[in-house]
Amino acid sequence: REPGIPPGPPTKPFLGNILDIPKEAMYRTFAAWAKTYGDIYSAIGRGTIIVVSSPQMVRELLDKHSSTTAGRLSSHFAKLVLDGLNIAFLTASDPTFKVVRRGLQNLLSKESCADHVPVQQAEASQLMYDLLKRPEAYFTHVERFSFSIVLSVTFGVRCPRTDSEVLREFSRFEHDWEHLITPGHHPPVDFFPLLQYVPETFAPWKGLCRDLKARNDKFYYGLLEACERRMEREEYNGCFIENILLEKEENGIARKDALAISVAAIEGGSITTASFMRSLICCLAAYPEVLERAHEEIDRVIGQVRIPTLEDIESLPYIQAIMKEVHRFCPAAPMGLPHLSTAEVMVGGYVIPKDSTIFMNIYGMYHDDRIYDRPYEFRPERFLDSEFGTIPGTDDTDRCHDMHFGAGRRICPGITLVTNSTTTATLNLLWGFDVSVKKDPVTGKDLPIDPQLFTDAFIVSCTEVPVDITPRSDSHAHMIRSQYVASREILKNYEHDLSPEDAAFVEYW
Numbered sequence: 118r119e120p121g122i123p124p125g126p127p128t129k130p131f132l133g134n135i136l137d138i139p140k141e142a143m144y145r146t147f148a149a150w151a152k153t154y155g156d157i158y159s160a161i162g163r164g165t166i167i168v169v170s171s172p173q174m175v176r177e178l179l180d181k182h183s184s185t186t187a188g189r190l191s192s193h194f195a196k197l198v199l200d201g202l203n204i205a206f207l208t209a210s211d212p213t214f215k216v217v218r219r220g221l222q223n224l225l226s227k228e229s230c231a232d233h234v235p236v237q238q239a240e241a242s243q244l245m246y247d248l249l250k251r252p253e254a255y256f257t258h259v260e261r262f263s264f265s266i267v268l269s270v271t272f273g274v275r276c277p278r279t280d281s282e283v284l285r286e287f288s289r290f291e292h293d294w295e296h297l298i299t300p301g302h303h304p305p306v307d308f309f310p311l312l313q314y315v316p317e318t319f320a321p322w323k324g325l326c327r328d329l330k331a332r333n334d335k336f337y338y339g340l341l342e343a344c345e346r347r348m349e350r351e352e353y354n355g356c357f358i359e360n361i362l363l364e365k366e367e368n369g370i371a372r373k374d375a376l377a378i379s380v381a382a383i384e385g386g387s388i389t390t391a392s393f394m395r396s397l398i399c400c401l402a403a404y405p406e407v408l409e410r411a412h413e414e415i416d417r418v419i420g421q422v423r424i425p426t427l428e429d430i431e432s433l434p435y436i437q438a439i440m441k442e443v444h445r446f447c448p449a450a451p452m453g454l455p456h457l458s459t460a461e462v463m464v465g466g467y468v469i470p471k472d473s474t475i476f477m478n479i480y481g482m483y484h485d486d487r488i489y490d491r492p493y494e495f496r497p498e499r500f501l502d503s504e505f506g507t508i509p510g511t512d513d514t515d516r517c518h519d520m521h522f523g524a525g526r527r528i529c530p531g532i533t534l535v536t537n538s539t540t541t542a543t544l545n546l547l548w549g550f551d552v553s554v555k556k557d558p559v560t561g562k563d564l565p566i567d568p569q570l571f572t573d574a575f576i577v578s579c580t581e582v583p584v585d586i587t588p589r590s591d592s593h594a595h596m597i598r599s600q601y602v603a604s605r606e607i608l609k610n611y612e613h614d615l616s617p618e619d620a621a622f623v624e625y626w
């Protein structure tokens with residue numbers, strides 16, 4: 118440990134804390150260490166790691182010093198595979214970073230997001246219809262829903278089926294990419310840069326990177342070219358790529374940058390949105406009293422004769438509390454995305470050296486029992502008892518509702534889009550369905566589920582659990598079908614050049 122840096126767990130010679138940091142569920146270890154070492158502590162891994170574990174420290178280090186803490190770690194694999202196409206791996210001084218961030222502002226601003234609402238509502242209608250038909254596949258239905266929204270608003274095409282080739286290809290790439298960058302699966306090239314020069318015979322990861330790059334390019338340039346071909350045929354639907362290319366003289370955004378902006382939205386917005394919906398469904402099954410109270414509120418305020426829409430959330434405080442509690446209980450990115458300090462900074466009397474990796478301990482902050490009463494229980498009413506769900510009397514200075522979206526210059530740009538998607542889907546789900554744990558066919562008792570068990574990935578959710586998702590009545594089911602029929606008018610605008618299987622699906626649903 119360098120002198121003056123925050124304290125932390127004892128280190129071993131040469132290895133620092135590398136052996137203490139588990140590859141899986143690292144956020145649980147970070148949360149436990151915060152109890153011993155406080156709001157800001159350090160660990161030694163690939164260089165100095167700084168972990169911030171209170172809203173005040175987040176404000177100090179990531180917001181106030183954002184000009185020096187908005188870097189990202191360099192990744193040799195990201196350079197080889199993504200070739201600058203994914204903003205999450207670009208450092209803030211990279212010229213593409215500014216262009217992509219500005220483009221995302223354009224695509225995801227509050228005003229632009231208002232234009233995306235009809236697509237989100239229509240996709241939520243299909244999600245409800247899918248849940249009516251095949252509730253047991255809820256895990257993949259929400260994946261399709263999330264992916265189709267970002268695909269529609271960027272490239273102007275949708276994903277009608279959970280088996281659509283475009284989703285299969287995307288998921289396969291994400292899976293292989295995550296495997297490639299998970300520590301322990303391949304030699305740590307960033308740690309020992311000389312490994313870059315090992316001949317390919319002894320470095321199978323080099324071939325793998327080439328293969329992944331080819332697949333990634335084929336996937337995204339394929340979507341871009343399909344959009345350009347549609348534009349040549351003058352089949353417009355107002356998607357982001359169309360707008361950028363039509364106004365390229367005025368906006369000066371190059372084709373590759375337009376692509377990078379769309380890639381950012383797809384990579385950032387697919388799995389995260391699905392993760393929220395997956396955790397919501399698991400928690401509703403595990404806590405039936407929450408669902409009962411949500412039904413009571415929605416029946417009282419909305420009634421059973423219309424399906425709620427986005428604006429209705431304003432008059433449904435308990436459902437707002439449920440949504441906040443899902444983000445608290447299972448934050449999709451439990452450690453955010455690591456930032457890198459690009460100069461030395463002083464915070465809280467400690468030195469944060471240049472090139473430190475900074476993690477925001479989102480999971481730890483949301484599960485601190487000094488701040489949240491019974492943090493491991495799903496209790497939406499905590500957000501009715503106090504604004505931030507904290508124990509009354511807690512010092513809420515610098516606390517905000519968006520902690521799970523990161524901080525500083527790299528804060529998630531998709532907050533409005535995801536809030537609109539998840540709110541619409543949550544309202545539709547709660548209005549129309551009962552969600553309960555499946556029963557054991559022999560004993561008739563609920564099958565055991567554990568909402569504390571999260572998927573093992575960088576973006577997490579509650580795990581897939583055996584649930585029954587059933588319409589609340591025949592009348593609810595009938596209205597869900599009618600809403601889907603009506604939404605077909607909107608969805609059709611995004612159904613160009615479908616594969617024969619997708620075309621058959623949208624015709625004979």
Ligand code: HEM
Nearest residue numbers: 205381382385386389450453454522523524527529531535
């Ligand atoms: C539940 C949903 C979501 C959660 C919890 C979430 C969370 C986060 C977090 C924690 C970060 C890292 C912020 C930081 O470095 O401080 C991030 C970055 C990012 N998110 Fe989200 N996000 C969600 C949805 C979305 C959506 C819908 C989009 C786009 C349509 C999106 C696009 C991005 C992008 C492009 C970045 C990288 C920003 C950068 O590196 O400058 N996210 N998100």
